[in-house]
Amino acid sequence: MVLLKLIDGISNVFAWLAKLLLIILVFAMMYEVVARYVFNSPTLWAFDISYMLNGTIFLLAAGFTLKADAHVRIDFLSAALPLKLQQYLNGFFYLLILLPIFSAFAYTATDKALLALNNGEVESVSPWAPLVWPFYLAIAAGLWGFSLQFLADGTRYVLQLKTPGDHNGEMAITEDTQ
Amino acid sequence: MDLIPILMFPALFLLIFAGIPVAFSLIIIAVGAAFLVFGDLAILQLYGPILSTSSNFILAAIPLFVFMGAILERTGIALRLFQSLQIWVGGLPGGLAIATILMCATFAAASGVVGAVEIVVGLMAIPAMQKYKYDGGLISGTICAGGSLGTIIPPSIVVVVYASIAQLSIGQLFAATMLPGLLMVVFFLIYIVVRAIIKPEDAPSIKSAEASLPLAQKLIITAKAMLPPLLLIFAVLGSLLAGAASPTEAAAVGAIGALLLAAAFKELNKATLVASLEVTIRVTAMIMLIVVGGTMFTSLFAVSGGGQLVRDMVDYFGFEQIGLIVFFLSIVFVAGFVLDWISIVLICIPIFTPFIKAAGIDPIWFAIMVMVVIQTSYLTPPMAPSIFYLRSIAPKSLTYKHMYWGVLPFVIMQLLVLAVVAIWPGTATYLPSILVGL
Numbered sequence: 001m002v003l004l005k006l007i008d009g010i011s012n013v014f015a016w017l018a019k020l021l022l023i024i025l026v027f028a029m030m031y032e033v034v035a036r037y038v039f040n041s042p043t044l045w046a047f048d049i050s051y052m053l054n055g056t057i058f059l060l061a062a063g064f065t066l067k068a069d070a071h072v073r074i075d076f077l078s079a080a081l082p083l084k085l086q087q088y089l090n091g092f093f094y095l096l097i098l099l100p101i102f103s104a105f106a107y108t109a110t111d112k113a114l115l116a117l118n119n120g121e122v123e124s125v126s127p128w129a130p131l132v133w134p135f136y137l138a139i140a141a142g143l144w145g146f147s148l149q150f151l152a153d154g155t156r157y158v159l160q161l162k163t164p165g166d167h168n169g170e171m172a173i174t175e176d177t178q
Numbered sequence: 179m180d181l182i183p184i185l186m187f188p189a190l191f192l193l194i195f196a197g198i199p200v201a202f203s204l205i206i207i208a209v210g211a212a213f214l215v216f217g218d219l220a221i222l223q224l225y226g227p228i229l230s231t232s233s234n235f236i237l238a239a240i241p242l243f244v245f246m247g248a249i250l251e252r253t254g255i256a257l258r259l260f261q262s263l264q265i266w267v268g269g270l271p272g273g274l275a276i277a278t279i280l281m282c283a284t285f286a287a288a289s290g291v292v293g294a295v296e297i298v299v300g301l302m303a304i305p306a307m308q309k310y311k312y313d314g315g316l317i318s319g320t321i322c323a324g325g326s327l328g329t330i331i332p333p334s335i336v337v338v339v340y341a342s343i344a345q346l347s348i349g350q351l352f353a354a355t356m357l358p359g360l361l362m363v364v365f366f367l368i369y370i371v372v373r374a375i376i377k378p379e380d381a382p383s384i385k386s387a388e389a390s391l392p393l394a395q396k397l398i399i400t401a402k403a404m405l406p407p408l409l410l411i412f413a414v415l416g417s418l419l420a421g422a423a424s425p426t427e428a429a430a431v432g433a434i435g436a437l438l439l440a441a442a443f444k445e446l447n448k449a450t451l452v453a454s455l456e457v458t459i460r461v462t463a464m465i466m467l468i469v470v471g472g473t474m475f476t477s478l479f480a481v482s483g484g485g486q487l488v489r490d491m492v493d494y495f496g497f498e499q500i501g502l503i504v505f506f507l508s509i510v511f512v513a514g515f516v517l518d519w520i521s522i523v524l525i526c527i528p529i530f531t532p533f534i535k536a537a538g539i540d541p542i543w544f545a546i547m548v549m550v551v552i553q554t555s556y557l558t559p560p561m562a563p564s565i566f567y568l569r570s571i572a573p574k575s576l577t578y579k580h581m582y583w584g585v586l587p588f589v590i591m592q593l594l595v596l597a598v599v600a601i602w603p604g605t606a607t608y609l610p611s612i613l614v615g616l
Contacts (some may be wrong), residue, residue, distance in 0.1 A: 019455040021243055029242065029430030033423055047235060050426050055232025057241055058466040061459035070460045071199035072518055080198025086197060087288040093198055093206070098217060101209050104221045105228060112225075139232055164197055 007152040008067060014145050015064035016065040017056045044128040052135045059142025075165040087157045088132035090164045094154030099147055106143035113137040182211050183484030200521050201464070204471030210605050211478040227473040231466060235426065236342040241462040242429030243333055246309075248454035249436040250288060251298040253445045255406055255609075259284060260302050261402035264384070265396055272374030272381035274310060275320045278303040282324030283363045286331040287415070288407045296325025296567045302376070304572060306383075312379035314576050316373065319584030322564035323366055323591070326556040328417055331359040333414055333432070336519055338425060339469065340545055343527045348425040350610040354542050356551060357605045358595060365591040373587075400550055406443075410435045419613055472524025474592055479529065481521060488529055499537050503544065503600075506549050514555025519562060522552055543599075546606035547595060550596045557585040557592075 003105035015041035078086060113136035115121070122129040143154055186207055201291050231237065242338045250256075263277040270276055278299060285295045300321045308315045329336045332352040341348040354600035374381035414432040417423040432462035440446035479485075496597075497505055506526070515524050518579060527548070534544050556564045572581075 015456070018459045019452070025238070026245065028432045029427050030434050030523065033427045033431060034442075037422065046427075050238040051233050051235045052465075053236035053243060054462075057459055058463050059231060061463035062467060065460045065463040065467075068460060071201050071464050072520075073199045074194050074516065074518070074561050075196055075197040077195045077349055081197070087195055089233075090198070091204065097206055098202055099203065100231075103568050108221055108225045109228070112229075113224060125253060125347055133490075135233075143228075150515060161194070 004152045004155060004162070009143055011063040011067050011149050014060040015109060015140065016089050018060040018064070021053050021057050025050065025057070028053070033134045040172070048123055048126050048130055049126050052130075052138075056138040056142065056163050059146065062142055063145040066146065066153060068164075069153075069166055074144070076135065078111060079165060083163065084160065087160050087162070091154050091157035092127050092158060094150045099150040102147040102150060106140055106147050109136065109140035109143050113140045125158045180483050180487070182214055182482040183364045183479050183487050184481075186479055186484070196516075199466040200518065201471040201562055204468070204475040204521075204524075208474035208478045209470065211482055211494060212431075212474075215478065220492065221594060224578050227470050227477065228296065231470045234342055234469075235424075236338060236348060237466065237469065238319075239333075239338050239348075239425040239429045239597060240335055241458055242426060242433050243335055243338070244461045245458040246288075246429065246432040246436045247294045248457045249433070249450070250285070250407075250410075251294045251448075252454060254434075254443060255403075255439065256281070256285060256298045257302060258403035260299070260306075262400040264306075265391075265399065267400075268384045270371070270374075271378065271383055272316075272370040273383045274303065274307045275316060275370045275374070278307070278320050279324050279327075280299055281318065282327050283359075284404075284407050284411075285333060286328040286334075287358075287411045295328045296321060296564055297322060297571055299569060300571045304576070308573070310382050310384050312380075312382070313377075313415050314580035315584035316370070316380050317584070318568060318572070318581040319586070319588050320366075320370065321568055322557055322562075322581065322585045323588035325564045325567060326553050326588075327359065327362065329553045329556065330355050330362060332356060333418070333425075333429065333586060335465065336549060336552060338369070339520060340467070340523050341473075342469075342542060344545060346530050346541055346545060349421065349613070350542060351614050352415070352425075352544060353419055353610040354546050354606045356609055357599055358546055358599050361598060361605065362459055362553075362592065362595050365595055366547055366588060369587055369591050380456060406439045410439065432589050447546065462485070468520050468524060468543055472521065472590060473528075476525060476528040477563065484529070485532070488533070492533060499539055502533060502537050502540065503547070506533075507547060507596075510548055510551045511554060514552065514561075515558050516561045517555065518561065519552045522555060523548075523555065530603060536592045541605060542610055543603045543606045547596060547599055550599060554589050554592050557589050564586075 026047065028049050036042040071173050094117055113133055116136050117133040121132050151160060157164065188211070190207045191204055193206060194200055198206070209220060209224060214225050216223050247569050258371050260277060260281050261515065264274070267273050267276045267280070281303070282295055282299050287297060303321060304317060328334060332355050334355065337351050337355060338348060340346070340349045370381065374383075398586065410432060413435050418425060419430040419432055438451070492502065495501065495505070510522055512525065512528055531541070534541055556562060559565060559582055562585070568576070568581060
């Protein structure tokens with residue numbers, strides 16, 4: 001139980017980082033537009049920064065999105081199954097299939113990040129040529145967080161502490177509006 | 179080996195209908211197929227789509243457009259807009275429904291998120307229409323159809339994802355959606371007016387309190403309501419279509435603009451900001467992960483011989499251009515009954531694109547037709563996001579029966595727009611051809 005709470009905590013921290021990076025992304029892009037059209041001196045870094053921030057936001061928020069069960073499900077058929085069966089089904093896929101898959105991805109990502117760090121690898125097509133390891137490391141961190149959340153949520157489904165499809169994708173917008 | 183691509187689709191649908199999130203279903207099947215094709219290298223191979231999706235410059239526009247919409251939906255812009263529209267069109271047959279569609283169109287043009295538009299507008303328009311005893315089917319249809327406009331009226335996330343998958347210019351694709359989007363609005367309006375004239379009891383006209391105000395005052399109310407969203411639309415689409423900003427930058431301009439507007443009307447506070455950020459990262463992660471899954475799935479489908487499979491099928495039927503278009507659009511339409519738009523784009527478009535190119539079909543024209551068809555997927559049950567959104571905000575007196583029957587005429591209107599675009603490709607291709615710098 002403490003472990004599950006801890007994992008939720010990690011996802012929340014990652015989500016806060018993602019929100020912060022989103023604000024930075026907005027202002028960085030705005031800065032580029034102003035720099036180019038008002039001061040006539042485009043930045044070297046805007047292009048790389050934009051995709052790196054977006055990729056980082058995506059992976060840091062992936063676990064948080066899983067926790068909110070906001071990865072879209074098409075559950076008009078499965079909703080007719082007995083609740084317990086739905087929970088076991090999701091628990092099975094989360095724990096025994098998705099957890100190993102994403103751990104393997106996270107492992108690969110960590111490997112790539114360490115390799116990039118050791119070789120001082122830089123982005124080859126960009127004129128700015130930034131070091132890539134911080135971005136690779138962010139991807140790895142996001143994937144590890146995502147894997148952990150599969151462990152937490154899979155366990156919750158098996159223990160019947162969570163119901164699949166309680167929130168449905170973008171539907172979450174509704175709660176915030178009302 | 180040829181068995182793999184054939185089995186991938188039924189296996190995918192089995193998982194999806196078992197209620198496993200779409201993105202995960204795509205990834206699971208792709209990983210399974212990758213182990214059969216690549217053996218131990220599977221994970222390493224499939225790490226590619228994760229990295230390439232995360233590094234995709236075009237997709238960086240998604241969080242910014244979503245954020246812009248999330249801020250806008252929390253401001254009073256929508257309410258003021260709805261009230262001012264009522265002043266002008268409330269007295270017409272079906273006036274409230276007309277105001278609702280116009281409102282959705284404006285909001286769709288100021289934001290890239292589909293669900294947001296429908297929920298914001300629905301929360302205001304449903305009580306108003308119920309008060310005047312509008313027919314439940316018409317209420318449901320109007321809200322759902324209006325909500326679906328977000329897919330075709332730029333800036334639309336659908337366009338962003340489509341462009342990145344089919345490797346088309348976002349600017350051109352945005353320009354191409356403008357006329358068909360406008361056409362869609364006009365067709366919806368025609369349907370509403372005609373129905374209100376034939377059966378006035380379904381959509382009585384109203385007398386809004388402000389309608390008797392002096393003209394100058396009406397204009398002031400309208401200006402205050404209309405100018406902010408129009409400015410925003412102008413800033414985003416203008417900078418994009420003039421070639422002055424990349425989609426990502428235009429989206430950032432829109433996000434900053436939305437923040438400034440909210441601040442100007444004193445509607446920006448910490449709670450709004452945090453809630454908007456939270457929705458944005460959730461929607462972004464959700465969309466991006468489906469892009470990852472879709473890319474994995476379709477690349478495995480191609481590697482394991484799926485491309486050849488589809489080629490054989492197309493050869494077998496001996497399709498010419500028109501046959502090919504009809505065949506592909508039918509697949510998209512049928513898929514729309516059970517899948518959401520992003521899965522459709524991610525699964526179908528990479529498979530279709532080579533054939534469209536080979537057959538010499540204008541990819542922009544084809545893209546617009548696909549997007550019109552995708553718009554129907556928002557309304558066609560059982561997987562009808564617009565109906566889910568409506569259900570989440572509608573009172574009990576609006577039943578599923580109202581909703582399912584109510585959206586039907588609007589689906590027909592969408593198919594009519596499809597016919598127009600199909601017969602006159604210029605509706606899609608003319609604007610991109612005259613706008614330079616894209």
